[in-house]
Amino acid sequence: xxxxxxxxxxxxxxxxxxxxxxxxxxxxxxxxxxxxxxxxxxxxxxxxxxxxxxxxxxxxxxxxxxxxxxxxxxxxxxxxxxxxxxxxxxxxxxxxxxxxxxxxxxxxxxxxxxxxxxxxxxxxxxxxxxxxxxxxxxxxxxxxxxxxxxxxxxxxxxxxxxxxxxxxxxxxxxxxxxxxxxxxxxxxxxxxxxxxxxxxxxxxxxxxxxxxxxxxxxxxxxxxxxxxxxxxxxxxxxxxxxxxxxxxxxxx
Numbered sequence: 001x002x003x004x005x006x007x008x009x010x011x012x013x014x015x016x017x018x019x020x021x022x023x024x025x026x027x028x029x030x031x032x033x034x035x036x037x038x039x040x041x042x043x044x045x046x047x048x049x050x051x052x053x054x055x056x057x058x059x060x061x062x063x064x065x066x067x068x069x070x071x072x073x074x075x076x077x078x079x080x081x082x083x084x085x086x087x088x089x090x091x092x093x094x095x096x097x098x099x100x101x102x103x104x105x106x107x108x109x110x111x112x113x114x115x116x117x118x119x120x121x122x123x124x125x126x127x128x129x130x131x132x133x134x135x136x137x138x139x140x141x142x143x144x145x146x147x148x149x150x151x152x153x154x155x156x157x158x159x160x161x162x163x164x165x166x167x168x169x170x171x172x173x174x175x176x177x178x179x180x181x182x183x184x185x186x187x188x189x190x191x192x193x194x195x196x197x198x199x200x201x202x203x204x205x206x207x208x209x210x211x212x213x214x215x216x217x218x219x220x221x222x223x224x225x226x227x228x229x230x231x232x233x234x235x236x237x238x239x240x241x242x243x244x245x246x247x248x249x250x251x252x
Contacts, residue, residue, distance in 0.1 A: 005077055007051075010036045010044045018054055018067035026062050052076065099208040108202040111183065111195045116141065118187050125151040127186040127220045132158035134183065139165075155224055170227045184220060192216045 003012045013034040018025060021033075027045065031038050045065055048054045053073060055066045067073070105111050119126060119141050126145060128135070135156050146152040146165055154160075154167040183195045183204070192213050195204030207213070230237060237243050 005081075008044075010034075010040060011048055014041070014044050015048060015053060015067055018065060019070060024057060024059075024064035024066040026064055030065065100210075102205050102207040102209060102212065105195070105204040105206060106201070111193070111202050111204045114206060115183065115185055115193055118185055118191065118193055119145060122150050122187045124188045125153075125186075127153050127217065128184065129155035129220060129223060130157065130183040131181050132156045132160040134181075135160055153224075155220065155227060168224050168227045170223075170230070184216060186213065186217055186220060189213065189217065 003009060007015070013036055014030055017030055017034040025033075027038075027041050030036070030045070031041050034041070036044055045054070049056060053068055053076075055068065057064050057066070068076070105114065116138070119128075119138065122145055126142065128138070128142070135154065139160075139162065142152050142154065142165060143163070152165055154162060154165055156162070156167060156169050159169060159171065160167070181197045181202075183193070183202070185193045190210075190213055191206075191208050193204060193206045194216060195202045197203075205212075
């Protein structure tokens with residue numbers, strides 16, 4: 001009968017046996033009358049004890065089990081049911097925020113304006129990469145955010161004086177003709193703006209799409225790692241013509 005209240009079949013069978021008997025029973029007797037396998041009965045009894053439906057005691061070194069009076073069990077189940085209903089009534093349900101839209105931008109002034117707006121709204125972290133001449137005007141704002149306690153990490157293409165900011169500098173090889181101008185900013189790990197040059201003009205995308213944010217965050221860390229590795233082992237890498245040729249093919 002307890003199955004109607006969300007209990008398992010074995011729990012219901014054990015409880016019915018204990019309710020039908022006026023005296024306490026040991027596990028062996030419960031197995032005999034309930035047809036619950038001996039390998040399962042102790043687990044079932046333990047769950048019923050935890051749920052407060054049966055009592056335990058010891059007599060002559062034997063553990064005995066007894067069910068609560070049926071009226072008490074009914075009162076208990078009723079009270080728990082009503083409490084669950086009340087909790088359901090008062091619960092607030094929210095769908096997780098998800099915005100998979102991708103917005104395109106085709107004007108450099110618009111891209112720069114949005115980039116500054118994103119920098120200002122950052123609450124936890126800013127990852128930003130771009131060419132040094134375009135990052136330089138943003139340094140005062142980046143320093144202000146850093147002083148507010150926001151994590152700021154910069155990857156600059158070309159030398160840039162960044163004082164106390166966490167920065168990485170990639171010095172392009174003069175033969176690296178494929179390296180293109182680009183801008184990337186990742187705000188709080190949940191919003192990105194990426195722009196590259198097409199036909200001589202910056203074009204970009206802005207999105208909160210989780211897969212794209214994750215992809216561009218990995219893109220940023222990949223470039224940081226490549227920058228630091230190249231800097232540390234520059235002479236070795238440049239001496240290997242195959243590796244050098246591969247590095248020169250990278251566009252970003």
